[in-house]
Amino acid sequence: MTLRRKVHFDAQAAIKGRGAASQTRSRFAKRDAVAIDDGWGTLAEEIAEDLAHRPATRIHPKQARSIMSFNSSPDVGFDRSVNPYQGCEHACVYCFARPTHSYLDHSPGLDFETEIYAKLNAAEKLRETLRKPGYQVAPLALGVNTDGWQPVERELGLSRAVLEVCLETGHPVHIITKSSTIARDVDVLAALARRNLVSVNISVTTLDNHLSAKLEPRAAAPHTRLKNIRSLRDAGVPVGVLVAPVIPLINDHELEQILEACHAAGAQSASHILLRLPHELTEIWREWLQLHYPERAAHAMSLLQQSRGGKDYDSDYAQRMRGSGPFADLIAQRVRKTKRKLGFPGIAALDLSQFQPPAAAGDQGRLF
Template sequence: MAGESKFGARRVRMPGASAIKGRGAASHVSGRFEKTVSRGEDDGWGSLYAQDETDLLPPLATLVTEERARSIISRNDSPDIGFSQSVNPYRGCEHGCVYCFARPSHAYLDLSPGLDFETRLFAKTNAAERLRHELAKPGYVPSTITLGINTDAYQPIERRYRVTRECLEVLAECRHPVSFVTKSALITRDLDLLAPMAAQNLVSVHVSVTTLDNGLSSKLEPRAAAPHTRLKTIRTLHEAGVPVGVLVAPVIPMISDRHLEHILEAAREAGARDAGYVLLRLPHELKEVWREWLQLHFPERAAHVMSLIRQMRGGKDYDSRFGTRMRGEGPFADLIAARFARVYRKLAYARLPPLDAGRFIAPRMPSPQADLFGG
């Protein structure tokens, strides 16, 4: 059964079939803005959920669309987010993390927050050009830019498109402070830029680690770096002089929360100086993607997991209020906070120093007149 989007025909896998190797979502969950929604109905012969149904469909390939951004710096004033500016080189993310809070953003493109989010990607090929233009504006006030916060700036397609690398080159040239949150070892490719910036207090990195269990990681985040590779990335950054921390995200009750202390211990030993955590968030369509994943991988505990999530979210699947959306509330959330605080103190974690925005030098924009005279 197939559906249609403004980006062309797409094949729809029906929920309930099976997990798809190398993908986090199992179906094309409908976006909240779609006017027409396709649903499968079994004809009584069990054909809809036949075990060999996925074998009849070609493998899910990753499709990347190049796009030209009109603006590139996004701004926010959220009190529970530690940055006010961000740049996202890509839309969608091939890592396929089933829990990704950014999945619902694909609904704005008339695409599914399920499988489309990790297979229909967009590369902003003019991001560096737009970044240079916006930094050069007379009224621009420098403050740390987080590079790749909605989706990972170092996801697999960065190897080919190098949009993140180009943006980082602009920031390095302008001595502009930048921070990263990533779960990719690809960030170490850019140590030739990151290390000199670190020496000027212009960069910091947080590596996201959800679990130390390779089997669980392959289900939760199928195309992201393995847990041991992320720890190695922390060590490599630390040894290169780049300030690095660990972000345990998300903490999932009865799925990954038991790894909290072990992650903090392993990351500290690898060189992480700072640490944080974020509770699982389920905005909009992500609720459906997550429930489907739970039923496929942990059907025996799915009801218990959702019960604990609702206990931490005021009786709902998600509570978007500032102050509670990242940490939750109630006894179980308080227990996670206490466990984190105890290990944070025990291992002598500390906040990374603020980055230096005072070194900023506005970029020089190309001048047609200067080019005419060779200036």
């Protein structure tokens, strides 16, 4: 086991290829080392040296005890999810899942995007879950907390293996991703689509390459996501667009253009989510704003707080996805108006009737 001294430091500058700019403190940390200038004037050099090594990504293989998580949240549209990875190298600075890295004794800042845990037995554990006598089928969501098609998926194929279990058992699955790697699995996705067992939501935050490089530095470029929408639709896969997050004074002016571009690419449905800042994410986001858009930071946070009951974040199920108040209402109105104008046809509900539990290990079962 390697023990690392976790040193917190204030961001000095943005780090190329990374979303977070520092090791934000975990809310569960029992001890925290803080970098303090000792009078020799070397603190800036020490921080720079620390940053030079810290951004490297490390993959931690693990064996999961379980793989399917259940929820009763009325605002998410599904009650179960599978996440083959913890942490995400896409490095999206706004990711609402960043605070979950605190449970692993990691920082929700740079650690979230550099310390990636891969559940090597994800497909095996999914089969175990689906084989349980009391299991009741409902669509599962794949890649909700962290993107199932982040860079490491190209080598490990854990999300593809989960899709293959869904195809084998006739289990419906919803996918959320912003990765170009999803195109690799078009064969499995097309096979699922022919049986009405899959839908894919492509997350599009901006059409501006420069902004995307700051917000989500290791995710697919905007034009690549539009290309993914088209290629999946050409293969018969139902595709929607998720404009998420909508960020005051950063990307909210692009709403109509994003929806128009995605509709032209073939997207059949559209929805949006207002920026969410749970737990440590508010510190990470404020730090990012000060580094990249200091002149807008105060006004941007003011508009967000006006949509969150005067706070950075409100976890109330009734409004956490959309917000409330004049700004949030205007965003929702613009989305509705543009959707009506463009005529998104919508995506049909997935078929639940085809599910067959997988055969027990050693049994002779059907393949597809």
